Amino acid sequence: MTKDIKYRDPLVLAEYVRSKVEGNDGQFYLFVDEIQMSDEVKNPYNPDGKKITFYDAMNDLRSLPNLDVYVTGSNSKMLSRDILTEFRGRSDEIQVHPLSFAEYYSAVGGDKEDAFEEYAFYGGMPLVLLRPDDTAKANYLSSLFTEVYIKDIIERKKIEREDILGMLLDLLSSSVGSLTNPKKIADTLRSKTGDNISQNTISSYISHLEDAFLFSEAKRYDVKGRKYFEYPYKYYCEDLGLRNARIGFRQQEMTHIMENIIYNELIVRGFSVDVGVVYANEKNPSGSYTRTAREIDFVATRGGKKVYIQSALALPDETKTEQELRPFSLTGDSFPKIIVRRDIRKKWYDDNGVLNIGISEFLLDENSI
Incomplete structure (x- = not known):
């Protein structure tokens, strides 16, 4: 939906998820479909440096003990091995046949x-x-x-x-x-x-x-x-x-x-x-x-x-x-x-x-x- 397109910005999404999860005793689940649709944005602290990606946001959110993250991706910009490579050692892969x-x-x-x-x-x-x-x-x-x-x-x-x-x-x-x-x-x-x-x-x-x-x-x-x-x-x-x-x-x-x-x-x-x-x-x-x-x-x-x-x-x-x-x-x-x-x-x-x-x-x- 158009009103949610802002969450393709990894910084906006990470901030929103933290606002819902931090300080809350409940268990939360984040499902991100078609990760390749996310945007890369400039680092506000280093505009000329490496851009912030969705993986940076996901790895940041991993520190929240009461949040499980599920990511799917396909398409020309992202296939299975790319996702697994980005989160190697920090995730499990589930193949859907x-x-x-x-x-x-x-x-x-x-x-x-x-x-x-x-x-x-x-x-x-x-x-x-x-x-x-x-x-x-x-x-x-x-x-x-x-x-x-x-x-x-x-x-x-x-x-x-x-x-x-x-x-x-x-x-x-x-x-x-x-x-x-x-x-x-x-x-x-x-x-x-x-x-x-x-x-x-x-x-x-x-x-x-x-x-x-x-x-x-x-x-x-x-x-x-x-x-x-x-x-x-x-x-x-x-x-x-x-x-x-x-x-x-x-x-x-x-x-x-x-x-x-x-x-x-x-x-x-x-x-x-x-x-x-x-x-x-x-x-x-x-x-x-x-x-x-x-x-x-x-x-x-x-x-x-x-x-x-x-x-x-x-x-x-x-x-x-x-x-x-x-x-x-x-x-x-x-x-x-x-x-x-x-x-x-x-x-x-x-x-x-x-x-x-x-x-x-x-x-x-x-x-x-």
């Missing part, structure tokens, strides 16, 4: 499988639920991606090669859950454009996309060797609706979409998530043995808890089942092992204690892990 499937389903109800299909297509941005039809949902997501996320990144990071950023977005969106690295991406884009695109530029652009909460990086982890690989990594979209909007709601490969949804669910539940790598000595037709790497889709850890998870659209025969189960048998430990599937609805355990569970039940049951 798009709606999980359980949250989404609690709003839409109805058939679980139909709801999952909608969720996989339009994602979990809350305002999607308020759009009346498919066209309105698609238009909203497309506009949100281009008019907010991309413009913010370009302005804030002073991106000179918008075309390269766009091609990177297309590539990552089209290949969620695929192994890649900045060098491979730079080589691919270089071959398309003929430009000398550096690996450092791609690494920097990917970092910007992560900071904007568009993509997350999953590292590869040697389960037995207990070490991380430098490259390649996998990248997952924070919201599949935004991903689908970027690629024009094409390329609906449920295998990768389902894997992305499981990854996001694990993150929301507070797990650290890696891509597991185990090794097998496999016999060649010649009779010799070759050390072969096998992949576990997710190694999820939280505190002292660890669980191995495979994502499988369907297990129609013994060959496919063996392919999914084989990496589990190579871990050499007894941590829980789960196959999340699209082709079943009731969960069951096989003879080796591996839980087979349908994707909807896995996402709706917070105790499924």
Whole structure:
């Protein structure tokens, strides 16, 4: 409101809050939304010196023992890492994710499988639920991606090669859950454009996309060797609706979409998530043995808890089942092992204690892990 615009001045806001809180025995809470809208003002005691910022005001107010301060920020001038950097060691960060499937389903109800299909297509941005039809949902997501996320990144990071950023977005969106690295991406884009695109530029652009909460990086982890690989990594979209909007709601490969949804669910539940790598000595037709790497889709850890998870659209025969189960048998430990599937609805355990569970039940049951 216009009458409150004066509180964008950090000195005015700090003075007002102190007038309400100091000398009062009650507990107070200050919520500041969109911190990037605040102004920088001259220091009245040193007009030619460094300007007073909102962070100066917030750090000053921290001295009040009966005041808790909550700050949110986004946009071209301020994203998550900036806020955390400014208050490093003096604050806690709370990340707010798009709606999980359980949250989404609690709003839409109805058939679980139909709801999952909608969720996989339009994602979990809350305002999607308020759009009346498919066209309105698609238009909203497309506009949100281009008019907010991309413009913010370009302005804030002073991106000179918008075309390269766009091609990177297309590539990552089209290949969620695929192994890649900045060098491979730079080589691919270089071959398309003929430009000398550096690996450092791609690494920097990917970092910007992560900071904007568009993509997350999953590292590869040697389960037995207990070490991380430098490259390649996998990248997952924070919201599949935004991903689908970027690629024009094409390329609906449920295998990768389902894997992305499981990854996001694990993150929301507070797990650290890696891509597991185990090794097998496999016999060649010649009779010799070759050390072969096998992949576990997710190694999820939280505190002292660890669980191995495979994502499988369907297990129609013994060959496919063996392919999914084989990496589990190579871990050499007894941590829980789960196959999340699209082709079943009731969960069951096989003879080796591996839980087979349908994707909807896995996402709706917070105790499924």
